[in-house]
Amino acid sequence: MNRCDKQQSNSQALGFAALMTIGCLGAPPAFALEALDPTYTFNGFGTLGAVYSDEDQADYVSSWLLQPNGAGHTSEWHGGVDSKLGGQLNVRFNEAFSAVLQVVVQRQEDNAWTPEIEWANIQYRFNDQFSLRLGRTVLPSFMVSDTRLVGYANPWIRPPQEVYQLNPLTNLDGLDLSYELEFDNGHNTLQLNLGQSDRDVVQDGETRGRKGLVISNTFEYDFATLRLMYMRAKIDLSIDLTDAIFGAYTTLGETLSTMPGQEGNAATASALGSRYAIADDTVELYSAGIKLEPGNWLLMGEWGRVPETGALANVQAGYATLAYHFPTFMPFITLAEVNGDTPSESGVATTGMPAPLAEEVNALNQGLNLLLFQASAAQKSITAGLRWDCYPGTAIKLQYQHIEIDDHSPGRLGNVQPGFTPGGTVNVFSTTxxxxx
Amino acid sequence: MNSTQGCKQLLRLALLATCLAVANVQAEVVVVVAANSPVSSISRSDVAKIFLGKSRRFADGSRAIPLNQSESNTAREIFYRQVSGKSPAQVKAHWAKLIFTGRGQPPKEASNSAKIKQLLTKNTGNISYLNLSAVDDSVKVLPLK
Structure with a gap:
């Protein structure tokens, strides 16, 4: 994927997509020539939403990594948490060859409503079983990752964040190979994704994922769907504020190593500099999901786990949703929980240090623990909602979420203010x- | 009017009512292919799979191409309820899911029953559904197994 390696910014991603499309249109393989009669279809989706939160010392956001602020502290009501507009161009060259371009406008990490290329790939279907996609495809972390941004396709206003925010990234540049098998009443899809991902994130940060590998298997039988997924990648997460803390420990280590009697503390400081930094660290995600749709009922649950990666502590999450389809109404209820550890880091001891240095070291230790606190996610919530299919292709949704925040974490809240006290409850009302x- | 006549009339009325009721409940919408199609019957679940984009083939392995009635046609709602138990909203959401996975497009739509019949005769792989009243010699009704 050399072409992908060079891809740094979104404008280049656009060029990449255009190049692939042009490559396909301009130089079709010989066997496709005679059958080349492309059909174009355009589909769009969108959400217009407003969210209210009663927590004034933090913001309710749809993504802790990709949304800088939201409802609560920034403003009681916020329209930029769920609102988005997406367009998808599908080109079918023949039975086997097709291409997809999906562009989504939503509020980005820098608070700007910038269109981004969500997907840009070409697909080749070898036969009924095998198909290959090349380019930017969905990052299939969870059951409804494909339609994560398409509110209309989901029962809730947004997929339960306790689980879905275990991986806030949504796409991958690379290849996607899928193998499908059909049985009497069943259908099995085994999918392999290989690729990489670059993304700007909140606080002027960026993530860089390399050597991404995703293996997932989806088995559908009658009204049941079962899915298992394993993901692994090498990631770098760079945010100025956190990098400054890790850098300060490294510098501290160097300083202390020149001071007699501080050799031990010097080693601790140096180790802390790299212990929590996320640089070329292997991150793993396991997930499992089940969906049952007997008659008008919908019962759905997912579980996921991310083992400790740098400052991101070991975290596990799950949810269960129960819904019932009336002809045009669907009430639902969701229970969800995310259980992230919060490491308590004693930092570098100040014994034997001159007072001014000890003060600085204490401040640094506090900064590190604040960072670990903010990076941790632990909360429970119950959500009750109603979907009303008021018109074909249009649904109005209302949902109320009651969140209990753990006392060692800000939960899934973002833009956490110094005055925030963990351990409380947050009430969130959303409509879209x-x-x- | 004597009692025998009255009884006969009552019986006829009852029969008529039963016929109407049966027609209303079951036989209103039927699955059809071209009259010269090799397919002679199909299971309800196979029809559902073909129309929900889960399968691309008939049981004999030949390619199946579904055709939908327009969204405003009540036959469409009745058909999807019969074969899949899904409401129009559920069907729409199902297709939204498939479209936005980039892996499928809903069946092509024909504006009316005459158009459906015309398209069926053009390709024996085509499969659709009609109000029983619209069925004629150009199409073959598939009994659902």
Missing amino acids: IDFVF
Whole structure:
């Protein structure tokens, strides 16, 4: 994937997609020539939403990594948490060859409503079993990752964040190979994704994922769907503020190593500099999901786990949703929980240090623990909602979420203020109009 | 009017009512292919799979191409309820899911029953559904196994 390696910014991603499309249109393989009669279809989706939160010392956000602020502290009501507009161009060259370009406008990490290329790939279907996609595809972390941004396709306003925010990234540049098998009443899809991902994140940060590998298997039988997934990648997460803390420990280590009697503390400081930094660290994600749709009922649950990676502590999450389809109404209820550890880091001891240095070291230790606190996610919530399919292709949704935040974490809240006290409850009311066309 | 006549009339009325009721409940919408299609019957679940984009083939392995009635046609709602138990909203959401995985497009739509019949005769792989009243010699009704 040399071409992908050079891809740094979104404008280059656009060029990449255009190049692939042009490559396909301009130089079709010989066997496709005679059958080349491309059909184009355009589909769109969108959400217009507003969220209210009663927590004034932090913001309710749809992604802790990709959304800088939201409802609560920034403003009681916020329209930029769920609102988005997406367009998807599908090109079918023949039975085997097709291409997809999906562009989504939503509020980005820098608070700007910038269009981003969500997907840009070409697909080749070898036969009924094998198909290959090359380019930018979905990062299939969870059961509804494909439609994570398409509110209309989901029962809730947004997939339960306790689980879905275990991996806030949504796409991957690389290849996607899928193998499908059909049985009498069943259907099995085994999928392999290989690739990489670059993304700007909040606080002027960026993530860089390399050597990404995703293996997932989806088995559908009658009204049941069962899915298992394993993901692994090498990641770098660089945010100025956190990098400054890790850098300060490294510098501290160097300083202390020149001071007699401080050799031990010097080693501790140096170790802390790299202990929590996320640089070329292997991150893993395991997930499992089940969906049952007997008659008008919908019962759905997912579980996921990310083992400790740098400052991101070991975390496990799960949810269960129960819904019932009336002709045009669907009430639902969701229970969800995320259980991230919060490491208590004693930092570098100040014994034997001159007072001014000890003060600085104490401040640094506090900064590190604040960072570990903010990086931790632990909360429980119950959500009750109603979906109303008021018009074909349009649904209005209302949902109320009651969150109990753990006392060692800000939960899934973002833009956490110094005055925030963990351990409380947050009430969130959201409403959206979701549409597809 | 004597009692025998009255009884006969009552019986006829009852029969008529039963026929109407049966027609209303079951036989209103039927699955059809071209009259010269090699397919002679199909299971309800196979029809559902073909129309929900889960399968691309008939049981004999030949390619199946579903055709939908327009969204405003009540036959469409009745058909999807019969074969899949899904409401129009559920079907729409199902297709939204498939479209936005980039892996599928809903069946092509024909504007009316005459158009459906015309398209069926053009390709024996095509499969659709009609109000029983719209069925004629150009199409073959598939009994659902």
